[in-house]
Amino acid sequence: MVAKVFIDGEAGTTGLQIRERLGRRRDIELLTVPSELRKDLGARAERLNAADVAILCLPDDAARESVSLIENATTRVIDASSAHRTAPDWDYGFPEMTPEQADRIAASRRVSNPGCYPQGVIACVRPLIEAGLLPADFPVTVNAISGYSGGGRQLIETYEADGAQNPAFLPYALGFRHKHLPEMTRYSGVSSTPIFVPAVGNYAQGMVTMVPLRLEGLERAASGEEIHACLTERYASMKGSFVDVAPFVHADRVPELDPETFNGTNRMRLHVFASQDRAQAVLVAVYDNLGKGASGAAVQNLNLMLGVDAAESLAA
Missing domain, CATH: 3.40.50.720 (NAD(P)-binding Rossmann-like Domain)
Structure with missing residues (x-):
């Protein structure tokens, strides 16, 4: 049919x-x-x-x-x-x-x-809350960057006309009223609105969302290995999933965090970085804002x- x-x-x-x-x-x-x-x-x-x-x-x-x-x-x-x-x-x-x-x-x-931004946040945070590794009232902060194509026709025309004169990194939504916040809050499972700091990059498409976690105040801070295992099991067991999890590594820089890595695809890849002695972690999602987003x-x-x-x- x-x-x-x-x-x-x-x-x-x-x-x-x-x-x-x-x-x-x-x-x-x-x-x-x-x-x-x-x-x-x-x-x-x-x-x-x-x-x-x-x-x-x-x-x-x-x-x-x-x-x-x-x-x-x-x-x-x-x-x-x-x-x-x-x-x-x-x-x-x-x-x-x-x-x-x-x-x-x-x-x-x-x-x-x-919306493009919330998906990366939901993919990283919701499984941890449902598994009890993060409490619902955990104060979530999100930093993110997207290509200018995510801003609609007017922004696309501005960036394509001005070329190299555009700022390489331009934070916006500094009035804390980004239109993606309601869905980000509701579907990630958190009980309070995250602090969300998005930015536009001087490139067409591709995005990275980052969720830093300060875990030292929790009754029991999950290790990086536990967080990674939770996310890996979640998406590996899901039939037809376009979300996967990169291997858990200790590194200062990872080339795969380039926001343009998955342009033209429907792929989303999650990364977990953690310091056990500091009880800190960063969750990162890389995907195409025009694809999976x-x-x-x-x-x-x-x-x-x-x-x-x-x-x-x-x-x-």
Whole structure:
């Protein structure tokens, strides 16, 4: 059976990449709207209601509008905006979040594609809280860097126009109101909002999220080996996981922490670094903000919803 898929907002960065990934699929018919009708509600509504799955690559308000245009009980939705990421009647589209999450997504009618930054944090922190190695009230701090493609069309145009004149490292969201914080808090399992310091790098795509842990105040500080074993077991036992864990090493520098390491793939790799005598650790996730962080995640979710191999159309 050929599934009809409509990408609402296919002209944006995420939409274009999803279309590129799906373009050669024989099990999918891509529904399209002529460029001159992309803002026409009637034309969009027609495609939305004709689709088996609609993928929304739109600003938040436009995504909510698209959902309101669906008048049937059959069109399933993957929303790549942040409009529904903490909505109670939507399933969070990070299949590796828990051992059961992929099955939830496969059966869901409404899936909210995750933000790029939260996935790395959730992948690192949630298993440790569920295993009792970190308490839920642990004060989590996140430092991260992403390529400028994560900032949308305007930022992309600015960076591509200015080239080498752009700052190599530019922290932002210093008002502590980044739009990814609600989902980062809810799905990582922490009881209070993390301190989150993201930055834009002068390169197109790829990202690193880092979670430093000061463990000395805990009743029993987990060792680096214990943290590493917990994460390794979690993802090695998960069928179809695109998340894996690098070997546990003691090193001052690791070349694989280059944020561009997994560009063009749906891979996420976690690293654990720790000092037992200082009771400190750093958890690091490396992945593509446009791959696992956006379009790759959407295609992985689509595959689950269509009941095909989760890796279809995805480079691992």
